[in-house]
Amino acid sequence: MNLVTSLGERTLDVLRSLGHATFFFADLLRATPAAMRRFSLVVRQIHAIGNLSLVIILASGMAVGFVLALQMYYALVTYGATESLGLIVNLSLVRELGPVVAALLFAGRAGTSLTAEIGLMKAGEQIAAMEMMAVDTKSRVLAPRFIGGVVSMPLLAILFSAVGILGAYVVAVLLIGVDAGNFWSIMQARVDVWRDVGNGVVKSIVFGVICTAVALYQGYETQATPEGVAYATTRTVVISSLAVLGMDFVLTALMFSTA
């Protein structure tokens, strides 16, 4: 009986924290217009979240582009279809790998830093101090970071894809010797701006919302101890990653089902 009751309790806990998180998210959205009026705060956050993630995003994008070109080449060469290499790399990146991998990297780099920052601010009573000074912490601290994340994520995903394609070009055309003309022209003929690139951007916006909101929530709700903060950063990465992958499946099914 103990197992059942504890399972039941755990389920109720999960539901309660899900509800709590939803209220948090609603407050966050409500605080967004006020934060937009303090645009310098938002700019500062875009810098902290976006600019400082550029290095890892660009490096990973290029690496993924290299590897994709190589692997796809080995697969296509058996069918004599290597001139479609550009197309395949592009579609893989723009539809899937760009938004998803960039989101996972974002969760790891920017997400954990957000969680730790907010968690430590809470531990050091900075949040309480601000509230005592009658400053709404949701608009001043949380919402600018949220907007910063939602704005940065699509840009990072786009850059990931773009750099990936260029990296693939380097490997495919310059190293392997695939025809450069075909590489670009077949890609240009078959990749649709709205369906492929556009949907990829929509995906990355959704992922940006998810990763940033999860990171902020975990930081805000963490216990004010070193273990608490460490635990919270781990949960940020795990929950963000799972949510991103889950939403990716849903969005892909919605967007790319053959229509």
Place this chain on the structure above:
Amino acid sequence: MTKKGIETLVGLFVLLGLAGLVFLSLKAANLGTFGNRDGYTVSARFDNIGGLKSRSPVRSAGVTVGRVTSIVLDSKTYQGVVTMELDRSVLFPRDSSAKILTSGLLGDQYVGIEPGADEKNLAAGAVITQTQSAVVLENLIGQFLFSKAAEGGSNGAGAAAQGVKK
């Protein structure tokens, strides 16, 4: 880091992102190849549209001159009505024919327009009357078997072939 410095870097970041978007759209996708120039609409009726889809290309002599905008079934004649938008700068004679062709062996299907000889051109909203439906593989195999059977046995094989034909 000074406030100005941060703002500059963020501006650079956003600019870089937009440049990436432009690159992806123009160089890596089809935005640049078929612009938003005005087009005019024509339609054609087919017995079988095969694998033709909305947004499939319309080509003449291999050059893309338009896009399929919609495909509906005419419930009176049970034909597929394909509406397409053609580039305004390209005009076709009124007796041009439209065929549904396949690019490559197993590639996407498109509408190929072969120009006719009429002096007058297709106007906006006109209907292309000469059409050739898509090739359906099963019908092709059926025809092949039938013709094989017909030439192979004039005696009793003809009767057997009758059974083969759908």
Place this chain on the structure above:
Amino acid sequence: MPNERPTEPDALIDVSNVTFGYDGVRTILEDVTLRFARGKVTSLLGGSGCGKTTLLRLIGGSVAPSGGTVRFDGEVVDARDTQRMFRMRRRMGMLFQFGALFTDLSVFENVAFPLREHTDLPEVFIRDIVLMKLNAVGLRGAAALRISEVSGGMARRIALARAIALDPELIMYDEPFAGLDLISMGVAANLIRTLNDVTGSTSLVVSHDVPECMAISDHVILMANQGRIVAQGTPSELMSSSDPEVRQFVRGEPDGPVKFHYPAPPMAEDFGLRAEAAA
């Protein structure tokens, strides 16, 4: 310099029959009634966990009581009414235990924070006010430092400068003397008293530190578990009290009404000894 408690004190803060517990399981405060006189320095003394800091949070509206009311200048402190809390908190300043300074801002920016958030004063005015507040705490020269570069005692003084930036009517101090060396403690005590006298504000000091509090307070309240008030009065009254609880606390005696040993089973049980037959 008041020596006797007025019969009907002009209370800035009125705590009536307040009950509070964080989870509803543990009651931190049980039916507590207190008044804090306007313009005076009042100290709340007591052991850890008796609810002193919780009382500060109730007054500041960070948490809401489960029973009873807290009044600030006649108005009920309702933690759930954000608009009203916004107005009320602008009249309060709070000094947190370790300063709670904003680590991403400089010293100047920290003190300027309330001014920037709540006023539309031009930069020149803000600069002057910030430097004046820093001067009041003796740190005008430290304005350009980053928070990581200041010591603990300095951090507390900067936090004090920030707390008084808007000239609040009520200043609350949460353990202002904890972890400071004697000099810094003296500085802090001096600042609290001087500020109170010079600005006419009301000060509420929560602390363990008996000597410092006795030296600067007009009124002292000694609390025990669940917020039970053991004694209150002027510092001299408490120092000369004959109540054993008061004496133990004020003199720092290790054992008395507050027991040394945490409740435990008899030693014989824990160490596996058999109790000796009663002699």
